[in-house]
Amino acid sequence: MTPTAHEELLRPLEEYTRLHLDTLRRFGSRALDLSFPNPQFLSDPRPYDVLASLAAKARPLDLRYSPFGGFTPVRRRVAAALAKQHTLPYAWNDIVMTPGATAALRVALSSLFSPPDRIILVTPCWMDYPLYIQDLGLVFDLVPTAPDKHLDVQAIARAWTPETRGVVIAQPGSPTGVIHDDRELAQLAAVMLRHPAPTPPLLIADEAHALQVWDQTPCPAPATHYPHTITVRSFGKAWDMQGQRTGCLAVSPHLGVRDQAVAALVRSMRVTGHCAPTALTQQLAAALSDTAPDLTGLAELQRHTRRNLTDRGLTVLDTHATRFLYARCPTQDDRVFVSRLAGCGVLVMPSSLFHEPGWFRIALNLGQPHLDRAIDIISQEYGRA
Ligand SMILES: Cc1ncc(COP(=O)(O)O)c(C=O)c1O
Known part of the structure; x- marks a missing residue:
């Protein structure tokens, strides 16, 4: 096989996919799959109820083609909901509906940057950011977070180069679940505002998990701290319907090049062949946009799992959002420990x-009880390592 330009980035992902499949084949229904976030229980039935009622009422025109940015009434409703959450005056055409946060990220990167731009990625980060950046001929600079996985703003400032044109952060952090507070977001904004020429750098705020805060911790929006922000949202993540592929981009009303940015994003949807989410999925996203999912069950599972793992000697990052727990491996090579599990x-x-x-x-x-079985095995293997 010819080595591809992305070999180094793709190899670990593909190796893990193989391990995942092999394990599912080997253990069948006995496998305890806590890898990709595909919950096996329903936290909040509303997406199912709304989708069923939309499907029951659908007439031919409800399934018509959508414009590339999404249906205007859908964009209007999403803009109004986000305006409340961010306390920013989003208009309908600041929103671009996308098939998931995945496409939103790719479209934002491809339309708002060009070589030789460099983009700072704060690590740990969502696995595919570097892949998109590299594929677009852009350059990424990985900047680790502080030991508590909050932003290390001084490190970001030190990593800045004359070609740096953007920063990507996730709020809340993914995979960690850390919520970046107002103080660190203000510090990040101050660093970015130090570099206004030739045009202000862009902040891509990946809020895929913004509605997955399972306690009362406030989750400030990066867009309220820095005007040149493009926000990424995922209705799939928010409502545990990832396979419905629905998300959006929101251009800050305070972005210096607001109109050009929206036009570039919509054009890029066409150029890249990323159509808007399917017609009914857009209606579903609009119907759900005013409310937040009920996370009572997730909160209970989070507290239960954290308590059990820490009682057995594991170090689990103290966080408040996402379906994830982020724990230290007993060995530096995380792949070895994960393979043992x-x-x-x-x-x-x-x-x-x-x-x-x-x-x-x-x-x-x-x-429970499958989760408890997994906790037992993780703790035993941790003790043995
Ligand atoms: C931080 C982050 N961004 C983007 C995505 C992709 O989201 P979607 O499923 O909406 O494409 C994920 C998925 O896990 C994520 O964690």
Whole structure:
């Protein structure tokens, strides 16, 4: 096989996909899959109820083609909801509906940057950011977070180069679940505002998990701190309907090049062949946009799992959002520990996939008693390592 330009980035992802599949084949229904966030229980039935009622009422025109940015009434409703959450005056055409946060990220990167731009990625980060940046001929600079996985703003300032044109952060952090507070977001904004020429750098705020805060911790929006922000949202993540592929981009009303940015994003949807989400999925996103999912069940599972793992000597990052727990590996090579767990039928993800060594991520996909069985195995293997 000819080595591709992305070989180094793709190899670990593909190796993990193989381990995942092999383990599922080997253990069948006994596998305890806490890897990719695909929960096996329903936290909040509303997406199912709304989708069923939309489908029951659908007439031919409800399934018509959508414009590339999405249906205007859908964009209007999403803009109004986000305006309340961010306290920013979003208009309908600041919103671009996308098939998931995945496409939103790719479209934002492809339309708002060009070579030789450099983009700072704060690690650990979502696994595919570097892949998109590299594929677009851009350059990424990985900047680790502080030991508590909050932003290390001084490190970001030190990593800045004359070609740096953007920063990507996730709020809340993914895979960690850390919520970046107002103080660190203000510090980041101050660093970015130091570099206004030739045009202000852009902040891509990946809020895929913004509605997955499972306690009362406030989750400030990066867009309220820095005017040149493009926000990424995922209705799929918010409502545990990832396979419905629905998300959006929101251009800050205070962005210097607001109109050009929206036009570039919509054009890029066409150029890249990323159509808007399907017609009914857009209606579903609009219907759900005013409310937040009920996370009572997730909060209970989070507290239960954290208590059990820490009681057995594991270090779990103290966080307040996402379906994830981020825990330290007993060995520096996270892939070795994750493979050992896979050998016992437990699937978790190694942090090296998120561009940081030494940790692993647990996705709370299972309810009790399966989760407790997984906790037992993880704790035993941790003790043995
Ligand atoms: C931080 C982050 N961004 C983007 C995505 C992709 O989201 P979507 O499923 O909406 O494409 C994920 C998915 O896990 C994520 O964690």
